[in-house]
Amino acid sequence: MLPIFVLTLRQLSGKWRLSIMSVLALLPVIIAVLMVSFEGAPTVREFEDAVLSGILAGAISPLVVLAIASAAFANEIEDSTLANLVLAPIPRWQIVVPKLLAAICVSGPFIAISAFLTGYFAYSADFRSALAVTGAAIVGVALYSSAFVWLGLMTTRAIGYGLIYIVLWEGFFSSFVMGVRFFSVRYYSIAWMHGFDARRFAGFDDFGFGLAVVASVAVFGGFLLLAIRRLRYMDVP
Amino acid sequence: MDALPAADAVTTNGEAPVIRVDRVSRWFGSVVAVSDVTFSVTPGITGLLGPNGAGKTTLLRMMTGLVDPSDGTVTVFGEPVRRNPPLYGRMGVMSEHETVYGFMKGRDFVRMMGRLRGVTDEAAVDKAIDRVDLAEAADRPMGTYSRGMRQRMRLAGTLVHDPEILILDEPLNGADPRQRVHFQSLLRKLAAEGRTIVLSSHILEEVEQLADTVLLIVNGKLAASGDFRAIRVALDERPYHVLVVSDSPRELAAAVVQLGSVDAVNVDPDGTLVVLSRNVRDLQIELPRLAQSASISLRRVEPLDDSLESVFGYLVER
């Protein structure tokens, strides 16, 4: 598994790609700093809705992960190099798992650092809250990565479908239609944040922590299994 | 065309088949890429020939398990090849796609291919690279390689785990003449070690020189298989063309056309005769006798279609 992990790390770590991810990841931090500078510490709910949910978990994180995770397999398919891996005498999960882990390892640090600094500045240097935001962001990265790795195997237009999902489902429907939150990675990761720091987020029980954990495991495991199955049955270019 | 013999019977040298393709078809929507093909492959070199779009690559991809047949079965060492990863350890496959990981050094690529197949010994990596004569360039990124070098390094990656079966799709693309000679010598050596090699190519001359067995694919169907000379003999509905140069072409033509073994005689403007005969054995005996009795000197007698190119051309066109 290590050779595939290292290969994918190198494939996904292009200079331009990393620069763009850095710029995207900086945005929530800058907004947090500006909000605090102009308004003083925002209310917890306001900041969560506007920045953590709306920008970080709902836009920046899925965008960054989409660009990286969907490319894990999509680039190999486009370049016709996937056969190099598929024709190895190893179980298919030993191809999918290192690809997924590499995608998480490339996109994770950007989002994690962004989340930590955002939470740190917004919540007056409260480490626990900052770590809660970071932990939730990492969960979000893992869930989005699992879904978009699978999407990259299913279609060469993964970016298009991924953007529709982010803009319409996570951005629009999940904000206005209450029931959609039960099927939204954005709200799962926010619920994890609530669970990690119940002290600051006490009373935010629109989506329970226990339910979020179960749903997250189901989403991560489900898309991972789907990706493995797809690799087993697809015709390899 | 008569029905082909069953896969069991289509073997060379009486050896047990390593790869068996049994009534395999593959269609993409309404396009039939491969139609009801049956053959077996045994140790040695088998050449897969056919015009562009004949179905060679689709057939090779089914033989390597990359693509599901729509119908029929493909087995390697008696096991289904599709969705059978342990079998891939015994196979080395080089596809037609020439794309490489441009950022990766050649040595790292071969090492990675070896590690994926359980080879951790660095000596095996060195050996594979030496075999393709790329030791000097092995520590450069493959993005800096020429086309021929990329092909050779890909071949090294195919050989690193010492597979029993090699399936090579257009492996000589981009190779210069010296590399071609080196490659041919390498393949012969590998085949002599008992490996099974299936090689797809457009270069008839090389397949003619290398392959013990030829599989001719035309329009998705197996048009012929076996030694190309034996295929030629089997094409008995088509007369042989024999070139005859003499000092009295017209007189010879008038006499030859009356022979029972001759179908027709064409006389070229330069006086060359092309004799069409379905019974070359009798012609071989009758022609010199005829020339002697007519006091005609024969300067040259040469079969024109005793080549793979001729057989290929005929089968593709008919």
Next chain:
Amino acid sequence: MMGRPEVKKREGTVFDIGYQNYTGPREGRGRARLSVIRNGVRTSLGFGRGALAKVLPWLFIGVLVFIAIIMALVAGAADRLVGPEDADQLNLPSHSDYYGIASIIFFVFAAVGAPDLLCPDRREGTINLYLVRPLTGSDYVFSRWLAFFLVMVAVAWLPQFILLMGLLMGDPRPVNYLLENWLDIPRFLLAAIPLAAYTTTLALLAAAFTTRRAYAAVFLVGLFVITTPFTTGLASEIGGTAGQWISMFNLSNIPVHVNDVIFGEPSVITRSAPAAEMSSWILVGWFLLWTLGPAGVLWMRYRRLTP
């Protein structure tokens, strides 16, 4: 001794049954450009390829039409529930607001669709097949631009016409509605043009710098995502002229401001933006800067290309 027989002069004829030289008219650069435009339109809409190639572009078009249908249904429902006079007071979204409401979908459609016209040709080297024809690099990129621009205009007009039909059919007095609001028609037709030009130019510019469609798409969407909340929050905090200019850097609102100038009033999306208070000349000039500037960079990137 017998004389040698006279050698007859050999005659022969070659019959050309194979390759025939083309002797018809050669139409030159104009036809070549037209072919590239036609190919670009077909590629953008998935025509000439399998069913799967049509799914994504028509999914976007479906969403845009769906938004228009919802707006029409809401307007019709309001008329029925509270009566036409009171419904007018509600100031429900209409033609002037449509492009602002649907702008994110237009941007994503452009981000996903436009790179298809430039990236594969450079990635696979097929751009050389164009450049060996009587086409320059400028012809090629202009033709690609025009192809996607035409698609964007059509995609922008379609839901507006559906909205118009919906509003007409939902109004208890359709003829009166048309007589009172006929000016909306030329306005929404005109307002589609800056939206199409802006999105086409930025999307193609992003595609001009990479051979992978995915990165161009994500970069462009990321750009809009970055500037929207950043400028919105900052502008309202700082206020004044500085705040107005900061608000002007909300890239997703630039063509919507031009839409507002055409309709003579801010749309529901830009109403609260400080930039809406700027003069029309500044708003239009800003749009031209953000369209013609990137267009110039795009042109310079392609004009020197040779096969």
